[in-house]
Amino acid sequence: MLVRHLSERADLGPAQVAALAALDEDTPAQLARSGHLGVADVDPAVWPLAALALLDEGRGLPEWARRFAADPDPALREQLASCPGLPADVEDALAADPDPDVAAELALWTTSASVAARLARHPNAEVRRAAASNEAVPPAALAALLTGHDPQQPGAACDGAHASTVHDTLHRALSNPAAPPEAVAAFVEHPSWLLRRAVAEHPGLPAEAYARLAGDREPQVRASAARNPGSGPEVSRFLAADPEVEVRRAVAHHPRVPFDVLERLTPTTRLGPEPLPRISAATPEELAVGAASAHPRLRMLVAHRHDLPPELRDRLAADPDASVAKAVAPHPGLSPERLRAMVARHGRQVLARVAANPDAPGGLLAELARHEPSARRALREIASHPNATAEALLPCLAGGGRSRVRAAAHPALPAAVIVRLLDDPEPEVVEAAAGNPSLPPAVMAQRLP
Structure with missing residues (x-):
């Protein structure tokens, strides 16, 4: 996992790329997807997975696709079948592949209506099953799958597995x-x-x-x-x-x-905290009526709208019901004073949602991180907040769990702390620290195998 995170760094030099690529068969593909290896760097005979990764990214060569379509390894042909923008002759070859897994993979991903229709009529039931979910299949071919999709030969057995496929x-x-x-x-x-x-x-x-x-x-x-x-x-x-x-x-x-x-x-119905489509489409007049409702749950649903008029947003931020305050707390535009007032009124109940507010300044985040009693969810939000300072992040490291992992990846963490985390007993913390953009390049170079 450490190698994968290092492969995704944007600041790798040529020597570091070469060192990583030499580690195993999979790493060149990761480097290709990260943009560190291009067409000029990859020989499909040496690094087939990297070549397929470039094809999957739309950056490979058509001749590579033709090469893999004829490769004796069905696993490589199957991986090729999921790549976008394949030449028509390659799709034709894959559609006729003797391995049904290859044709089924193409049936899932092809955007060609003619190829998709052909695969919807394939004699193999697994291929037809894959084609049935592809929106490129023409309506007439989908109707045929629904009304007479099983071209079994007369007298063929139909066991439970086949019935399940149907x-x-x-x-x-x-x-x-x-x-x-x-x-x-x-x-x-x-x-x-x-x-x-x-x-x-x-x-x-x-x-x-x-x-x-x-x-x-x-x-x-x-x-x-x-x-x-x-x-x-x-x-x-x-x-x-x-x-x-x-x-x-x-x-x-x-x-x-x-x-x-x-x-x-x-x-009468517990609707959950997520925004409802109808609330998202409500008119300003309907929102005002909802915000004045005697039912806290309806006020809470309105409070989830992130484009509320400022006066309505601020009124809901002062709502006496904690569920309403929690809903409105992450909204952009709320002043630090209003956010602090929400914490003073509702305490631990709103900590995490206030910490998720994109406009929360670093000073407020540091206050929330030191709040007693603390809240694990609040520490997780603070640990990934772009405005978090070192003062706010250090309590997150001490909080353990996901907040410690997120804090280890935060660029505001002091470099000396990041370096110490490379020896942390938790592998996820080490991986996060290795991917931290504030990790000094010299330290990263020393850590490479």
């Missing part, structure tokens, strides 16, 4: 946004609830299909219909009274749920 192929095709809605809608009453859930997640179905899915016996299917941007307000109003909380929560996450429905859901 089911998974259907699931992938139904989940593919490019699948034609009429072919997907035909599965609204399929016996498999997993397939019905995939149907309920499709964004382009007719309204009557969503209405039928809203009455499905499985809560997970109803929840998918409730959350689907294609379902209308009638579905939202119907499912807002669903007995299952996961369904009501899904209604709240619909991007166009009527605002009055959302307000009714807030007191």
Whole structure:
């Protein structure tokens, strides 16, 4: 892991690159991805993984792709099949590869509609399964996978593994946004609830299909219909009274749920702290109404908007409910005085969120790092904050865990401390310190094998 972190440094010199490249077969590929090795530095016969890494980055040569397409090692051909922008003749060769794993990998990644359609008709079921999830497959080919995708020869055995492959192929095709809605809608009453859930997640179905899915016996299917941007307000109003909380929560996450429905859901349904799409799209008038609601949870949802008018943002920062204050604490634009007032009012409950505020100055971060009682999450936020000073970072190192690892990687950490951390008993701390841009190059050179 230390070698990997060193390979990703931007300040490597030619001698250091050469020393790292000589360590093993994998490191040249890492150096190629990091930009330290280019076409002129790589011989595909010597460093095949590095050449494939450059092809994957779009920086390799077409003749390399042709070379690997004919390579006897199927693992290299399979890796090639996932590379973007391959020449048409190379894709043709990979599509006809005798190893189905190679063709399946191409089926996952090709952006050519003609190649994708060809692979959707491949005689191997695993290749067809891979193609079913590729959005480059034309709608007609996806419809064929849904209505008659299995070209088994008459009399061929169909064991449990094959049935599982068939089911998974259907699931992938139904989940593919490019699948034609009429072919997907035909599965609204399929016996498999997993397939019905995939149907309920499709964004382009007719309204009557969503209405039928809203009455499905499985809560997970109803929840998918409730959350689907294609379902209308009638579905939202119907499912807002669903007995299952996961369904009501899904209604709240619909991007166009009527605002009055959302307000009714807030007191009875735990919605979580993440921003809701409907709140993100709310008008200024709706936000003002929500911020004045008697329900703290609705005020909290409004407080998650990071583009609130300053006066509304500041009003929510002074909210007496800690959940509302936590939601608004990371917002840009809050003054250090308001952030300090939040900590004074709510204490440890808001420490981590205040520490995550991008405008928190170094002095405030140092105060938060010394706060008693301390909060591990606050130390983790401080340890990766760009405004953190050495004074703020040292308590994070003492805090242990992830905060210690993050602090070891922070460029504001004094060089002498970084050097000491290279001998830390925790491997993750050593790796973080090795990747710290403030580590003196001379020390790094001494550490190279």
